[in-house]
Amino acid sequence: MNRIxxxxxxxxxxxxxxxxxxxxxxxxxxxxxxxxSGEEALVACxxxxxxxxxxxxxxxxxxxxxxxxxxxxxxxxxxxxxxTAYPNFAVEAFRHDAVDYLLKPYEEEQLEQTIQxxxxxxxxxxxxxxxxxxxxxxxxxxxxxxxxxPLDILYISREDRLSRIYTKDSNYESKLxxxxxxxxxxxxxxxxxHKSYLVNLNYVSKMIPWFNGAYMLELTNSTEKxxxxxNYVKSLRNKLEL
Numbered sequence: 001m002n003r004i005x006x007x008x009x010x011x012x013x014x015x016x017x018x019x020x021x022x023x024x025x026x027x028x029x030x031x032x033x034x035x036x037s038g039e040e041a042l043v044a045c046x047x048x049x050x051x052x053x054x055x056x057x058x059x060x061x062x063x064x065x066x067x068x069x070x071x072x073x074x075x076x077x078x079x080x081x082x083x084t085a086y087p088n089f090a091v092e093a094f095r096h097d098a099v100d101y102l103l104k105p106y107e108e109e110q111l112e113q114t115i116q117x118x119x120x121x122x123x124x125x126x127x128x129x130x131x132x133x134x135x136x137x138x139x140x141x142x143x144x145x146x147x148x149x150p151l152d153i154l155y156i157s158r159e160d161r162l163s164r165i166y167t168k169d170s171n172y173e174s175k176l177x178x179x180x181x182x183x184x185x186x187x188x189x190x191x192x193x194h195k196s197y198l199v200n201l202n203y204v205s206k207m208i209p210w211f212n213g214a215y216m217l218e219l220t221n222s223t224e225k226x227x228x229x230x231n232y233v234k235s236l237r238n239k240l241e242l
Contacts, residue, residue: 003030004122007050009041009067010034010083011059015104019054019083022106026115028123038062042070050078051122054102057084057093065089068096079121081114090145094138095175101138120186137184139165139172146172150188154222155199156181168221191239193217193228201239 006029010016016034023029033048035041038059045053053071057064068080082093085104093101099121100114136147154166156178163174163181174181182190182198189201199217206218213230228236 002123004028004052004118005030005032005048005050006052006054007032007041007044007048007078008034008054009036009038009059009064010054010056011036012056015056015083019106022108022111023054023115028119029115038064038067038070041067045071045074045078049076052079052081052099052118054081054083057082057089058086065092065096068093068098072096079118081118090138091140091143094140094145097176117184121183137165137181139174141172148172150185150190151200151202153185153190153200154203154219155197155224155226156190157198158196166222166224191232191236193226193232193236195229197226199226204240207236207240 006023008016008019008031010019013036020031020034023031032050033044035044039062041053041055055064055067064082064084071077071080080096080098081100081102082089082098083102083104087103090101099117102110102114137150137153139146139148148165148167152167154168156163156165158178163176163178165172165174178196178198182192190198191201193199199219203219203221204217205220207228208216208218210216210227213233215228215233217226217228219226
């Protein structure tokens with residue numbers, strides 16, 4: 001497994017030192033540099049090409065959200081984890097496709113989950129620790145950030161360049177591609193049944209034969225019938241132990 005190269009960006013030296021100490025406990029992590037401003041961060045990213053930037057938001061001259069916008073324009077754009085004392089920037093932060101949003105003072109359990117997510121995204125780890133009850137999927141809804149329990153999600157569909165997440169009681173929109181959501185939910189019982197559908201296998205109640213080798217899927221707690229592409233039928237049947 002390749003070590004993940006991380007750049008820490010924070011205008012407060014003690015905050016950088018604390019985070020560097022916490023990250024130093026993970027063998028999969030290598031802190032390759034620090035930056036005390038947004039300008040330093042952009043230069044360091046171009047020179048050192050980190051895999052991930054742990055990025056403070058409240059900084060003078062150029063704040064973390066501005067830095068994130070510039071980083072996305074780089075040829076080799078790093079993943080971003082926002083690390084801040086202010087929870088009120090979360091909605092805007094996730095619009096920059098942030099992997100996570102850590103609040104100071106850091107909670108070791110939350111940092112552990114962030115590192116697990118980074119290992120999954122960057123090293124393609126197949127074995128993932130069993131999800132804890134605190135593992136949540138963050139989505140924006142009506143200007144707020146909602147934290148969904150993945151086990152409450154029935155299915156996710158891709159519609160008009162947006163992913164729509166359906167739970168028993170409501171539905172939410174996400175700008176994340178279905179592939180990205182599939183990666184984030186890899187440690188939960190989700191399965192791709194179609195290029196436009198990702199389903200929670202815990203809620204599958206019936207498979208109905210359809211045309212040309214395809215199937216329709218019925219879910220508990222949903223009146224919607226989902227199309228199973230014939231390319232996914234065999235794998236789905238194996239998953240369901242048929």
